Each structure stands twice: as structure tokens, then as C-alpha cells.
Amino acid sequence: MKEQAQNKQIGAPMDRVDGRLKVTGGAKYSAEYELPNMAYAVLVGSTITKGRLTGIDTKAAEKAPGVLAVITHFNSPKVPGFDTAGKDPSQPATVGGPLKIFKDDKIRYNDQPIAVVVADSWERARFAARLVKGQYAPEKHKTNLEANASEAFLPTAAKKNPKHPMNDYQRGQVDAYKTGAIKLESEYVIPTEVHHPMELQAITAHWEAPDRLTLYDKTQGTLATRRDFAKEWNLPEENVKVIATFVGGAFGNALHSWPHESAAIIAAKVVNRPVKLMLTREQMFTNVGYRPYTWQKLGMSATADGKITAITHESVGQTSTYEEFTESTLAQTRMMYQSPNVTTRYRLASLDVCSPIWMRGPGEATGAFALESAMDEMAHLLNLDPLEFRLRNYTEQDPEKNKPWSTKFLKECYQLGAERVGWNKRQLKPGSLRDGEWLIGYGMGVGTFGAHRGAATVGAQLRPDGTVLLQCATTDIGPGTGTVMTQIAAETLGLDPKKIRFELGNSSFPKAGTQGGSSTVNSVGPATQEACLALKEKLRTLAGAAFASAKKEDVTLTDGYLALSGSPTTRVAYADLIKQGGDKAVTVEAKPGPEGQKYSMYSFSVHFAEVRVHELTGEVRVSKLVSCADAGTIINEKTAGNQMKGGAVGGIGMALMEAAHIDDRFGRYVTKDFADYHVPVHADSPDVQVAFVNQPDPHVNALGTKGIGEIAIIGVAPAIANAIFNATGKRIRELPITPDKLI
Amino acid sequence: MSIESDKPAGHDEARRTFLKQSSLLTAFTMVPGPVLQAATYELDEKVAAAFEKVPLRLEVNGVKHKLSVEPRTTLLDLLRENLNLTGTKKGCDYGQCGACTVHVDGQRVNSCLSFAVMHEGKKITTIEGLTNGDKLHPMQEAFVKHDGFQCGYCTPGQIMSAVACVREGHAGSEGEIREYMSGNICRCGAYSNIVAAIQEVKNGGQKV
Amino acid sequence: MNQFQYVRPTKPQAAIDAVAKDQNATFIAGGTNLVDLMKRGIATPQKLVDINRLPLTKIEKENNGLRIGALALNSTVADDKQVRQKQPLLALALNAGASAQLRNMATVGGNMLQRTRCSYFYDLAMPCNKREPGTGCGALEGINRMHAIFGFSDKCIAVHPSDMSVALVALDATVLVSGPKGERRIPFADFHRLPGDTPEKDTNLEKGELITAVDIPDGPFTKHVHYQKVRERASYAFALLSVAAALDIENNTIKAARLAMGGVAHKPWRLTAAEQSLVGKPATEESFRQAAAIAMQGAKAFKHNAYKLKLGPNTIVQALKTAASAA
Known part of the structure; x- marks a missing residue:
């Protein structure tokens, strides 16, 4: 379209619309709203792992200065929905449900909240919280996956429904790899990893009336959170308002409603004041989910000329005793390579731990560590370049669903990445390259994630000042949702992006799904586009005769007027349109079409790593990391590139340092903070290079997007592990790859 | 003995001990007898609480404050809760993430790891004080231009640290920047862009 | 965190008196470890004696060596010209520790007095003889990948976390302390102690003793x-x-x-x-x-x-x- 060429916003590296607020400290997160008469809440956790709470001594805490209430299972007001609410669709559990705080005396995991102390300042609440002492009747607990792997089971949802994706999968012969000529069988372990967004999980709960609740909450879905807490309190959804204008990172851990949120709401009810609750870093390990400890076994066979003949991939993931959390650990294995025989088996082990929750690149990142490591192992067995091995097993259509890909430009990604990392320097023989004491190696890992799209609704409104206001309940945990939606709107309307405001993070706005599964731009993007088109169409109708016969695409919004491109004199002032009702919001819902039935829709990525491993100390430095993605249309190279870089850094953490350890004797984490649980710092990150194929996918939506967030991390950890093998000849199959494993 | 003792009923005793010890403070000796007694026997916690606070003078972002704070209040909590300067973030509260970085008399520090009273008479600069009226500091501009953040939560700390890093002369190379910025964790992983922003400011030669 | 009294003396003797006479009092300097421990309920002093205003920050030549004031900041020492010239190992060790922000807060004396980072010490709900004598050593049979391989006892296998101290012990430094009984000099190698049966004691400092400086003799280790x-x-x-x-x-x-x-x-x-x-x-x-x-x-x-x-x-x-x- 002509005017779009003049006003090309999609693809432009626009600065973030909320950048100024974020660099000045003006962006307000959930614990930063000032409400009159604020009270502060601190959770007290159980010090046993399993058993019963026989009593709690709260006397000292209650008498401590400034304490307003100490709420426990013994005195908590009844939460009506705890008895009536069924399983919630917003919850990931296939069986069971979230922990109902203070509902009973059962202890299900260590540091489970047993009390919430409310006081008139943080200092006083924290002090009083230490005075609360639980009395317990402990029972024998289980916190170790491997020790309990023999009790692993098929998820209940799969047992009930033979079509459920967590069922065993089979194409060709069962476990055919066992009879293959060239075969391997390896076990892999991913430890518990914790999301640890920089913002501690926080909520400010305010009962504005006995039946009207406002929550300033760290959530990835304002509507899911609204639904959960409306249910807990048996309130009509419209009586609950959830505000999450800014979310200080989440990576999945705000996809679920957690006990601390219920605690803050109960506390606000009891003290009849707004209550602010912020978890400690220790509680971020114990009460808001994690990537589950997962054991995997992968068997693979291939022909001497490098064709995979069979893969069997099994996994056992950790879940809690009260919720069956499942994730798509084995999905990539079923569709990534052209193997005639594939078997997958997914099992769970219930332990006395808090429920896990999807963490960036959820199960796929876990599964890809096994699959992509095994690909490297097989390439090595075959004496083949791992890139060449992958090309020989490239799939031109989805071998799992037997459908064509909507689009797949993974080969192009391979090429881009290999060039940038300098793959031609890689030697087939491990340990061939060195620089002094540093051994140098190259590795690659592939990632994929479904290009998910859900229904979304956006409201668009022309304002008297000539700006357009867009609203949607979606959230932004960091990727730059408001920015890319502004770009989509600007291009669709032909309007300067500075004249557009996209508001989000409020459950009162038009509906959208949670921000997760790389689906936001796929879903909210087209809704924004369609809402803008509808707004334009409405204004055109109001604009009268001169516009009646005009082509839709010639109508454009300019500074102060609705105008016709190519006819500068034909224009109508917004003021005149507004007089006729032009300022009424247009709300449009955009839904996925039937294309999903015809095509298999995935984003793809490949990551290439160059590592340096110190031969004496075993330290690893990732000296180069190149991430290439086929993610459809890139709306904003700057923010999309940043998201890819962030995933790569997350992958460095996964590969080299992240692990949360429980001392099984106590059932307590020995990793409690950032001194014990390491996440990458500046010095761990190379200057990550990103390249996008940037080819639109015409089947996911009209914008051509496929999603970035997950594929940014999926495949990074094996790329690094494979590079370490290439450098040292050491194959490490248990993450993280710390120096002790390499000396 | 500790106030946080295991003895369930030990608090009263501990508190009285504390108040008795507080009598060493000159301020306390000026308290009229009945009030002291009321406080000691916890008849009025509010009265007691008043004497748990100490005066504090601070200059924050050029504004002089005369405050009364509990000695246990950290500089971070004082900024966020008492002065409503929420730009300074709490990311761990143990000096392990850098989100709370502010400048004290021009030096970058973790505001979560010091008590506010320890900064009597000092000049504190927070992210809110870096802006000159409407005009962004060059480092803030560079962070926007290079997209040196995603969720924005670590950003104020990164920027305060970055400004100090350049001022200290520790931004000489990419490697040096990465080392001297390692006290500021960005879980979104925007490190490459943050380094680019710092390099631009360093090489731009503007006054930071 | 419990409430505590706070005093800010300006003379070393006043500080020493304040701590020596009160069994629940302790010094605070940079606070980078103590505040952390107080937040977690591991340290529960009822009186803090803030020594930051004491005149103990100088780095100067003294006889045949360098004298570094106990309150000199880690960053100041690491960047100090004399230190870099005469004792570059110390500068390297300091810069290997913590972060730029923490080095701007942490003092030389405080760095030496850091407590172990053992996870069991840091968790009130797990056993630790160092934190609570008699409860046992959680690490002995627990997750002990960070722990000692030398000089441990069955009461404690924790390690000392300071980098600076590793350089100072190598450089034959001496710790200068001032206490209720006067001043004394402690060879650095004797400053910290092994756990033995009393792991709760990290050092040989006595109650009320204040570290005033560290002396490092000049040596040939400049390159x-x-x-x-x-x-x-x-x-x-x-x-x-x-x-x-x-x-x-x-x-x-x-x-x-x-x-x-x-x-x-x-x-x-x-x-x-x-x-x-x-x-x-x-x-x-x-x-x-x-x-x-x-x-x-x-x-x-x-x-x-x-x-x-x-x-x-x-x-x-x-x-x-x-x-x-x-x-």
C-alpha cells in the first residue's frame, strides 16, 4: 500500500514507547503504588516438608509493635471459593489445583506459607514474622526425583484421554533404535531451575468495597488472575480489577496464581486496609514455581550415511503432590527430524515440593537439551559435521502431523548462523583448537516452538486531540508489547506513532490471553490491526460523500484530519467527526482462522556457540553466541533482537550455572539466593549476535508473525554443551556444566 | 540474648530489655517517667515506637530531608517506602543483584545493604535525580536508544551503576565494562545492549 | 530484623568502650555482610556501633611497609597507587571479590570479618554449629561442594569466603587491633582460626577489640x-x-x-x-x-x-x- 510505504512502521527499529518511564524510574511495578493507609504483609513458611501443622504460636508476633494481624489456618476467614471453585482453565495442572492457603493443616512442601503477618511497616512485619513459631507433626517426605523415579506415572489427563498429547507417542516401530546398526543411548539431567525475574513477586491488594477488589499484581495475564480471584471470593468477575501495567520480568512464573496472592487478599480483608506483599528472594525458590528437575533418556540409531532411523525419547519430570504439572518436553523430538521410527514416553514423579510452572521455552528447552545433545553425539559417532547431519535429516513437512509447514526457513537460519559464528573453523576432532590454556570448540543447537495464536480484542478510539488510544488487557513482561502494537497501529492508520497510545495491563480493557507461549504478537497484533482498520472504516463512513467512494486503503489519519492520499484537499477535521460520534471506541476481536487445521505452524531457531574451556580450571567462557530465527515477520528488529539476546543469555545460565539444590534430608533448598543460585552476569555474556530470516508466515495471521520468546532459549544450552564437547572431548549430560565437571 | 529467640513468650522480656538498654540514649533520659513506664510495660506501643526512632538528615536528589527513622530501616526501604522514590528497586535485598544501586556522595553502592542512619548528612542520588528537569541524562538516552533493558526492573540500578562506571574510569573496554557492571544482574539478558549504551556514552565524551 | 540501638562514635576509644561493655553490641562498618546476616536473623545484635566516622581510612607508608586503615574501602585500596605498585597481589584479590558497588562499601577490616557463606549457616531451620553451637553440622553429610578440604573438624567444614584475606596471608600481613586491654598486633596467619570444637568463633579477636589497620611489609612481590x-x-x-x-x-x-x-x-x-x-x-x-x-x-x-x-x-x-x- 502506498501510504504504508511512506509510513513504514512495521520492521522499523523504533525505541520503546515506555522507554522513558523505564529509564527514569517512573514505571510503577506492583509494590510501588501508593495507597492511603497501606499495610505490609510478610509470609511465614513451614520448616518441615510434609506433615501436619499442630499449632502455631503467634502471641509474640501479635504483641509486636505495629502488628495489625497474624493470619493462619487457625484463624483465617473462610475463602468461599476454596470450597466451590473447581479446576481452573487458567491453571496448568491437568489434575489437582493450586494450593489453597490456610485452608487446612496439611504441609505439602517446605516453606509452604503457614502464616501471614500484617503490620504498618515492612520492618515491623518482617520482625514479627520471625516471632511466629509453627508446631508440626512431621511425616516422611520425598524430594528426590531419581530416588522416586520408579513411581513415575503417566499423567492422569493422558490416562483419561487417549488423544491427550502427554500420551505415549509412536510412529513406526517401538524402540526401533535398539536394533539399529549405529546407535547410542544416553541419559540427561536438567536440575531444577528457577525463573528469578529481577522483580520479586509482589502484589498490592485493596478491597475498595466488601465485594470489590483491586489487585496491583505481578501477573502475565490480568484476566486469568481476575478469574482466579473472582472465583476464590465468589465475586462477579467485573468486581475484581487486576492492574499489571509494568511487570518486572516473569519468564513464566506469573502464569499461575500462587498462595502469596491469596494471602495478600485475605490479609487486606482482615485488616480492612490495602495490603502490600513482596516475596523474599528465598521465597522465590519455594513458592512461585520453577523449571522442574527432569531426567531423560534418548536412544537414537542412524545409517552410516547419516540418516536417522529411529529415536526413542523418554522423560520423567518432577511435579508436586497436589497438582500434576506437565510440559512439552518431548514435542520437538516428534517433529524436528525425518526419522521413520519415533517413540516418546512422558512420565511424572510426584514429590513433596511446590508445583513447577512453565519457565521460558518450557518443556521444549528441557527436551532440546537431550535431543540436540544426542544429535551431536550421533554426528560424532558418524564422523559427520553436526550441521551436515541435521541437513541430512531435515523435514520438509511435519512428520508428526503429516501436514505441510505453514513456513519453515530453518535451513536459511543454519546458513546465516554458521557464517556468523565461523563454523568453518570447527574441527571434527574434539580438542583440536586451542589458544594457550584455553581449548576452543564450536557447537550448535536447534529450537522450535509452536506459533500459537489465540483470540484477542483491542479497543481503538479517536481522541479530541487527534491521537488514537488503543487498549487491551494483555500484559508486557518485557518484550515490548506496547511498542510493537503502536507500530502496527501506526502503519495501519497511517498515523505518526507519537500520536498513538497503546494501553495494556488492566483487566478492564478488552480481552486478551496471558503473555506466554510466544503468542502475544501473534494474537494481539492482528487484533490491533483489525481494530485500527475498523476505526478507519468508521471514520470514513462518518466523513461523508467525499470519502464514500474512496478506496479503504487511501483513507489515512493525519495530524488533525481524516485525509485521502493523493487528494490533499479532501479532508475532514477530527472535531467534525467527533461531533458525529467519531470518538466512540471501536472494539474488535480477532480470532485464529482455519489455517491451523491445514498447516503445522512453528517458529524455528538455531544457536551457534563458540566456547573457550580452561584446561586446568575447567572454567567455560562463551566467546561467541549467534542466534538465528525464523519467527515470521519481525515487527521491531530492536526489541525482537533484544529478546533473542536475552534468551541466549538465559541459555548460558541453563548450560553453565543454574541449579537449585534441595538437601533431601530436610527437603529444604540449600540454594536460597543469588549467591548460591547463579544467573549470568555481564561478564558471562558475549556480544550476542542475532539474525532473523524475517519472512512472513501468511497462515498464522495477516502480519506474518510466528513468535520469538521461547525459541530464543530453546537449543542454546545444548549448543554450548556441544561446543564444550568439541573443545574438550568431554560430553556432559547433566546441567549445569560447572568447572568441577570439566577437570 | 536475642529478641528473635525461640522462646515463644520471650518477646515481652526481650522488648523490655531493649527498652532498658535504650535508656543509655540521652533522648530516652529526657522522657517523662510515666511515659517511659508506659512504654516499658507496653501499655502504649506507639509511644514506645516513637523512641525507637532516631533523627536523620539526608540530602536526596538535591532535596534536604529531616527524618525520623528506625535504625533498622535500610536506605532502600527509606527511599521506596518513606520518600516514595520507587525508581530504586528491590531485587534481592541482600546485595546480590544491584537493582538498588544509588550514589552516596557520588559513589555507587547497594542501598539495600546499609541502614539509612549510617548516611547521616550525606548526599544521595537516585535514578529520579539523574534527570535534569525534563532532559534525560546521556546514559538514560543511550539506554533508550540501544534498548538496554526489557522489563525495566533492573534498569535504574544498571543506569546508576553505568554512570558511576564511566566516572570511575572503568569503561575503557568492552571487557572492563562487563567486569565492572557485573554487580548489576539483568535477568532479561539485555547485557549486550547495555554495554553498547555505556560505550556510546563513554565514547561520546559528554559529561556524565 | 530486631530493633537495635544505634550509636555513632567519632573516637576509636569510645567505639571500643561501647562494644566492650555491652555483650549484645557489635561494630558496623560497610555492613555488606552484617546487614545481610541481620536481615536473615543470623546476627541479632541489640546495639550497633557505627565506626564509619572513625579516622581509620588512610593508606600510608609505615616503616618498611604499607599501613592500610581498617576502614579503607576495598575499592579505594584496589585502586590506590601505592598498593598497586608495592602490593599488586592485594589489588588483584580485592578486584576479584564481590562487585564494584560492594567494594565501594566494604572495608578492609570488614572484609576480614566476613562470615562463611555455608548454606547451612545461612538457614535458621537447618543445623549449624557455627550459628547455633550444638545443633550439628548440616554440611558434613549434606550438600558440601563448596566446603573445606583442609583444617576442618567434625563440628564444621565451612570455608572462609574472603579473597582479600588470601592475598594478605600470603603477603605476611599483620593485623593491628585496639581493645579494652590496649593495642596488639596479630600476624595475619593467626587472625582467623580453625573450627575445632568452637566453630562459632571465626577469629582470635576478643570482645571489644577493634581492627585499626593492616600492615603489609614491603617485599619483592611487585611484578x-x-x-x-x-x-x-x-x-x-x-x-x-x-x-x-x-x-x-x-x-x-x-x-x-x-x-x-x-x-x-x-x-x-x-x-x-x-x-x-x-x-x-x-x-x-x-x-x-x-x-x-x-x-x-x-x-x-x-x-x-x-x-x-x-x-x-x-x-x-x-x-x-x-x-x-x-x-
């Missing part, structure tokens, strides 16, 4: 020095293991050597026998390997830290190699 710290990420992490190495080399022959390890014991671990083995030897990898083998004599590992038995000698060799080749 061939290195601090090698192995950690789980590239920066801002405690050591799995570290080595401070200093050599005096003439015509490729080692005239004198200093060697100490961190992350292996309840105190910074001086390797005197290994040092002696180097004297008169050529500065070659073979000499370094022999010294490393001597250094590791008597080391014993637990379930999760056996890697230190190999990482130790490797890191010693690497540190010596780097020190020898330092230009």
Missing part, C-alpha cells in the same frame, strides 16, 4: 603476582577455590615465593611448604606441579567436593604460571 579465582560464573561469585601466588624470579630462578589458597579451609590457607619447595627452582611448570603436589598434602574431600583435590593443584599451577609470566 610476578597473580590471583586466580575459579568460580561458577565469570564475575560476582564466591570462589569454588582461589590461589594467591607471588614470585620473586631472577634469571628464571625463583628466589622467593608466596602461595595461599582460598575456598579450602575455615581460614585463608597459607602454603608454606609449597613456597619453600619453589625456592631455588627454575620457574617452570614442572616446579609448579611439584609445589602444587606438596600444597595438597593432607587434603581430604567430602561427598561433593572431591573435585577440589584436582582443582586445587591445577589452580596453583595456573596461578604460578600466570604470575611467572606477568610482565
Whole structure:
């Protein structure tokens, strides 16, 4: 379209619309709203792992200065929905449900909240919280996956429904790899990893009336959170308002409603004041989910000329005793390579731990560590370049669903990445390259994630000042949702992006799904586009005769007027349109079409790593990391590139340092903070290079997007592990790859 | 003995001990007898609480404050809760993430790891004080231009640290920047862009 | 955190008196460890004596050495010209610790008094003889990959976390303290102690004693020095293991050597026998390997830290190699 060429916003590296607020400290997160008469809440956790709470001594805490209430299972007001609410669709559990705080005396995991102390300042609440002492009747607990792997089971949802994706999968012969000529069988372990967004999980709960609740909450879905807490309190959804204008990172851990949120709401009810609750870093390990400890076994066979003949991939993931959390650990294995025989088996082990929750690149990142490591192992067995091995097993259509890909430009990604990392320097023989004491190696890992799209609704409104206001309940945990939606709107309307405001993070706005599964731009993007088109169409109708016969695409919004491109004199002032009702919001819902039935829709990525491993100390430095993605249309190279870089850094953490350890004797984490649980710092990150194929996918939506967030991390950890093998000849199959494993 | 003792009923005793010890403070000796007694026997916690606070003078972002704070209040909590300067973030509260970085008399520090009273008479600069009226500091501009953040939560700390890093002369190379910025964790992983922003400011030669 | 009294004396004697006379009082300087411990309920002083206004920040020449005030900031010392010239090993060790912000807060005295980072010490709900004598050592049979391989007891296998102290013990520093009974000088090697039956005591400081300065004698270790710290990420992490190495080399022959390890014991671990083995030897990898083998004599590992038995000698060799080749 002509005017779009003049006003090309999609693809432009626009600065973030909320950048100024974020660099000045003006962006307000959930614990930063000032409400009159604020009270502060601190959770007290159980010090046993399993058993019963026989009593709690709260006397000292209650008498401590400034304490307003100490709420426990013994005195908590009844939460009506705890008895009536069924399983919630917003919850990931296939069986069971979230922990109902203070509902009973059962202890299900260590540091489970047993009390919430409310006081008139943080200092006083924290002090009083230490005075609360639980009395317990402990029972024998289980916190170790491997020790309990023999009790692993098929998820209940799969047992009930033979079509459920967590069922065993089979194409060709069962476990055919066992009879293959060239075969391997390896076990892999991913430890518990914790999301640890920089913002501690926080909520400010305010009962504005006995039946009207406002929550300033760290959530990835304002509507899911609204639904959960409306249910807990048996309130009509419209009586609950959830505000999450800014979310200080989440990576999945705000996809679920957690006990601390219920605690803050109960506390606000009891003290009849707004209550602010912020978890400690220790509680971020114990009460808001994690990537589950997962054991995997992968068997693979291939022909001497490098064709995979069979893969069997099994996994056992950790879940809690009260919720069956499942994730798509084995999905990539079923569709990534052209193997005639594939078997997958997914099992769970219930332990006395808090429920896990999807963490960036959820199960796929876990599964890809096994699959992509095994690909490297097989390439090595075959004496083949791992890139060449992958090309020989490239799939031109989805071998799992037997459908064509909507689009797949993974080969192009391979090429881009290999060039940038300098793959031609890689030697087939491990340990061939060195620089002094540093051994140098190259590795690659592939990632994929479904290009998910859900229904979304956006409201668009022309304002008297000539700006357009867009609203949607979606959230932004960091990727730059408001920015890319502004770009989509600007291009669709032909309007300067500075004249557009996209508001989000409020459950009162038009509906959208949670921000997760790389689906936001796929879903909210087209809704924004369609809402803008509808707004334009409405204004055109109001604009009268001169516009009646005009082509839709010639109508454009300019500074102060609705105008016709190519006819500068034909224009109508917004003021005149507004007089006729032009300022009424247009709300449009955009839904996925039937294309999903015809095509298999995935984003793809490949990551290439160059590592340096110190031969004496075993330290690893990732000296180069190149991430290439086929993610459809890139709306904003700057923010999309940043998201890819962030995933790569997350992958460095996964590969080299992240692990949360429980001392099984106590059932307590020995990793409690950032001194014990390491996440990458500046010095761990190379200057990550990103390249996008940037080819639109015409089947996911009209914008051509496929999603970035997950594929940014999926495949990074094996790329690094494979590079370490290439450098040292050491194959490490248990993450993280710390120096002790390499000396 | 500790106030946080295991003895369930030990608090009263501990508190009285504390108040008795507080009598060493000159301020306390000026308290009229009945009030002291009321406080000691916890008849009025509010009265007691008043004497748990100490005066504090601070200059924050050029504004002089005369405050009364509990000695246990950290500089971070004082900024966020008492002065409503929420730009300074709490990311761990143990000096392990850098989100709370502010400048004290021009030096970058973790505001979560010091008590506010320890900064009597000092000049504190927070992210809110870096802006000159409407005009962004060059480092803030560079962070926007290079997209040196995603969720924005670590950003104020990164920027305060970055400004100090350049001022200290520790931004000489990419490697040096990465080392001297390692006290500021960005879980979104925007490190490459943050380094680019710092390099631009360093090489731009503007006054930071 | 409990409430506490806060006093801010300006004279050392007043500070000493304030702590000596009150069993629940303690000094606070940078606070980077103490505030952390107080937040978690591990330290519960009822009175804090803020010593930051005491005049103990100077770095000056003193007889045949450098005297560094106890309140000199880690960053100040690391960037100090005299320190970099005369004791570059100290500057390297300081910069290997913590972050730029923390080094701007932490003092020399406070750095020495850091408490262990053992996870069991840090958790009120788990046993720890150091935190609560008599409760047992959680790490002994627990997750002990960070723990000691030298000098431990069955009461405690924790390690001392300071990097700076590893350099100071290697450099034959002396700690100057002032207390109720007057002043005294403690050789750095005797400042920290082994856990024995009283792991709750980290150092040989007595109640009310205030560290006023550290003396480091001038020596020949101005060029061939290195601090090698192995950690789980590239920066801002405690050591799995570290080595401070200093050599005096003439015509490729080692005239004198200093060697100490961190992350292996309840105190910074001086390797005197290994040092002696180097004297008169050529500065070659073979000499370094022999010294490393001597250094590791008597080391014993637990379930999760056996890697230190190999990482130790490797890191010693690497540190010596780097020190020898330092230009």
C-alpha cells in the first residue's frame, strides 16, 4: 500500500514507547503504588516438608509493635471459593489445583506459607514474622526425583484421554533404535531451575468495597488472575480489577496464581486496609514455581550415511503432590527430524515440593537439551559435521502431523548462523583448537516452538486531540508489547506513532490471553490491526460523500484530519467527526482462522556457540553466541533482537550455572539466593549476535508473525554443551556444566 | 540474648530489655517517667515506637530531608517506602543483584545493604535525580536508544551503576565494562545492549 | 530484623568502650555482610556501633611497609597507587571479590570479618554449629561442594569466603587491633582460626577489640603476582577455590615465593611448604606441579567436593604460571 510505504512502521527499529518511564524510574511495578493507609504483609513458611501443622504460636508476633494481624489456618476467614471453585482453565495442572492457603493443616512442601503477618511497616512485619513459631507433626517426605523415579506415572489427563498429547507417542516401530546398526543411548539431567525475574513477586491488594477488589499484581495475564480471584471470593468477575501495567520480568512464573496472592487478599480483608506483599528472594525458590528437575533418556540409531532411523525419547519430570504439572518436553523430538521410527514416553514423579510452572521455552528447552545433545553425539559417532547431519535429516513437512509447514526457513537460519559464528573453523576432532590454556570448540543447537495464536480484542478510539488510544488487557513482561502494537497501529492508520497510545495491563480493557507461549504478537497484533482498520472504516463512513467512494486503503489519519492520499484537499477535521460520534471506541476481536487445521505452524531457531574451556580450571567462557530465527515477520528488529539476546543469555545460565539444590534430608533448598543460585552476569555474556530470516508466515495471521520468546532459549544450552564437547572431548549430560565437571 | 529467640513468650522480656538498654540514649533520659513506664510495660506501643526512632538528615536528589527513622530501616526501604522514590528497586535485598544501586556522595553502592542512619548528612542520588528537569541524562538516552533493558526492573540500578562506571574510569573496554557492571544482574539478558549504551556514552565524551 | 540501638562514635576509644561493655553490641562498618546476616536473623545484635566516622581510612607508608586503615574501602585500596605498585597481589584479590558497588562499601577490616557463606549457616531451620553451637553440622553429610578440604573438624567444614584475606596471608600481613586491654598486633596467619570444637568463633579477636589497620611489609612481590579465582560464573561469585601466588624470579630462578589458597579451609590457607619447595627452582611448570603436589598434602574431600583435590593443584599451577609470566 502506498501510504504504508511512506509510513513504514512495521520492521522499523523504533525505541520503546515506555522507554522513558523505564529509564527514569517512573514505571510503577506492583509494590510501588501508593495507597492511603497501606499495610505490609510478610509470609511465614513451614520448616518441615510434609506433615501436619499442630499449632502455631503467634502471641509474640501479635504483641509486636505495629502488628495489625497474624493470619493462619487457625484463624483465617473462610475463602468461599476454596470450597466451590473447581479446576481452573487458567491453571496448568491437568489434575489437582493450586494450593489453597490456610485452608487446612496439611504441609505439602517446605516453606509452604503457614502464616501471614500484617503490620504498618515492612520492618515491623518482617520482625514479627520471625516471632511466629509453627508446631508440626512431621511425616516422611520425598524430594528426590531419581530416588522416586520408579513411581513415575503417566499423567492422569493422558490416562483419561487417549488423544491427550502427554500420551505415549509412536510412529513406526517401538524402540526401533535398539536394533539399529549405529546407535547410542544416553541419559540427561536438567536440575531444577528457577525463573528469578529481577522483580520479586509482589502484589498490592485493596478491597475498595466488601465485594470489590483491586489487585496491583505481578501477573502475565490480568484476566486469568481476575478469574482466579473472582472465583476464590465468589465475586462477579467485573468486581475484581487486576492492574499489571509494568511487570518486572516473569519468564513464566506469573502464569499461575500462587498462595502469596491469596494471602495478600485475605490479609487486606482482615485488616480492612490495602495490603502490600513482596516475596523474599528465598521465597522465590519455594513458592512461585520453577523449571522442574527432569531426567531423560534418548536412544537414537542412524545409517552410516547419516540418516536417522529411529529415536526413542523418554522423560520423567518432577511435579508436586497436589497438582500434576506437565510440559512439552518431548514435542520437538516428534517433529524436528525425518526419522521413520519415533517413540516418546512422558512420565511424572510426584514429590513433596511446590508445583513447577512453565519457565521460558518450557518443556521444549528441557527436551532440546537431550535431543540436540544426542544429535551431536550421533554426528560424532558418524564422523559427520553436526550441521551436515541435521541437513541430512531435515523435514520438509511435519512428520508428526503429516501436514505441510505453514513456513519453515530453518535451513536459511543454519546458513546465516554458521557464517556468523565461523563454523568453518570447527574441527571434527574434539580438542583440536586451542589458544594457550584455553581449548576452543564450536557447537550448535536447534529450537522450535509452536506459533500459537489465540483470540484477542483491542479497543481503538479517536481522541479530541487527534491521537488514537488503543487498549487491551494483555500484559508486557518485557518484550515490548506496547511498542510493537503502536507500530502496527501506526502503519495501519497511517498515523505518526507519537500520536498513538497503546494501553495494556488492566483487566478492564478488552480481552486478551496471558503473555506466554510466544503468542502475544501473534494474537494481539492482528487484533490491533483489525481494530485500527475498523476505526478507519468508521471514520470514513462518518466523513461523508467525499470519502464514500474512496478506496479503504487511501483513507489515512493525519495530524488533525481524516485525509485521502493523493487528494490533499479532501479532508475532514477530527472535531467534525467527533461531533458525529467519531470518538466512540471501536472494539474488535480477532480470532485464529482455519489455517491451523491445514498447516503445522512453528517458529524455528538455531544457536551457534563458540566456547573457550580452561584446561586446568575447567572454567567455560562463551566467546561467541549467534542466534538465528525464523519467527515470521519481525515487527521491531530492536526489541525482537533484544529478546533473542536475552534468551541466549538465559541459555548460558541453563548450560553453565543454574541449579537449585534441595538437601533431601530436610527437603529444604540449600540454594536460597543469588549467591548460591547463579544467573549470568555481564561478564558471562558475549556480544550476542542475532539474525532473523524475517519472512512472513501468511497462515498464522495477516502480519506474518510466528513468535520469538521461547525459541530464543530453546537449543542454546545444548549448543554450548556441544561446543564444550568439541573443545574438550568431554560430553556432559547433566546441567549445569560447572568447572568441577570439566577437570 | 536475642529478641528473635525461640522462646515463644520471650518477646515481652526481650522488648523490655531493649527498652532498658535504650535508656543509655540521652533522648530516652529526657522522657517523662510515666511515659517511659508506659512504654516499658507496653501499655502504649506507639509511644514506645516513637523512641525507637532516631533523627536523620539526608540530602536526596538535591532535596534536604529531616527524618525520623528506625535504625533498622535500610536506605532502600527509606527511599521506596518513606520518600516514595520507587525508581530504586528491590531485587534481592541482600546485595546480590544491584537493582538498588544509588550514589552516596557520588559513589555507587547497594542501598539495600546499609541502614539509612549510617548516611547521616550525606548526599544521595537516585535514578529520579539523574534527570535534569525534563532532559534525560546521556546514559538514560543511550539506554533508550540501544534498548538496554526489557522489563525495566533492573534498569535504574544498571543506569546508576553505568554512570558511576564511566566516572570511575572503568569503561575503557568492552571487557572492563562487563567486569565492572557485573554487580548489576539483568535477568532479561539485555547485557549486550547495555554495554553498547555505556560505550556510546563513554565514547561520546559528554559529561556524565 | 530486631530493633537495635544505634550509636555513632567519632573516637576509636569510645567505639571500643561501647562494644566492650555491652555483650549484645557489635561494630558496623560497610555492613555488606552484617546487614545481610541481620536481615536473615543470623546476627541479632541489640546495639550497633557505627565506626564509619572513625579516622581509620588512610593508606600510608609505615616503616618498611604499607599501613592500610581498617576502614579503607576495598575499592579505594584496589585502586590506590601505592598498593598497586608495592602490593599488586592485594589489588588483584580485592578486584576479584564481590562487585564494584560492594567494594565501594566494604572495608578492609570488614572484609576480614566476613562470615562463611555455608548454606547451612545461612538457614535458621537447618543445623549449624557455627550459628547455633550444638545443633550439628548440616554440611558434613549434606550438600558440601563448596566446603573445606583442609583444617576442618567434625563440628564444621565451612570455608572462609574472603579473597582479600588470601592475598594478605600470603603477603605476611599483620593485623593491628585496639581493645579494652590496649593495642596488639596479630600476624595475619593467626587472625582467623580453625573450627575445632568452637566453630562459632571465626577469629582470635576478643570482645571489644577493634581492627585499626593492616600492615603489609614491603617485599619483592611487585611484578610476578597473580590471583586466580575459579568460580561458577565469570564475575560476582564466591570462589569454588582461589590461589594467591607471588614470585620473586631472577634469571628464571625463583628466589622467593608466596602461595595461599582460598575456598579450602575455615581460614585463608597459607602454603608454606609449597613456597619453600619453589625456592631455588627454575620457574617452570614442572616446579609448579611439584609445589602444587606438596600444597595438597593432607587434603581430604567430602561427598561433593572431591573435585577440589584436582582443582586445587591445577589452580596453583595456573596461578604460578600466570604470575611467572606477568610482565
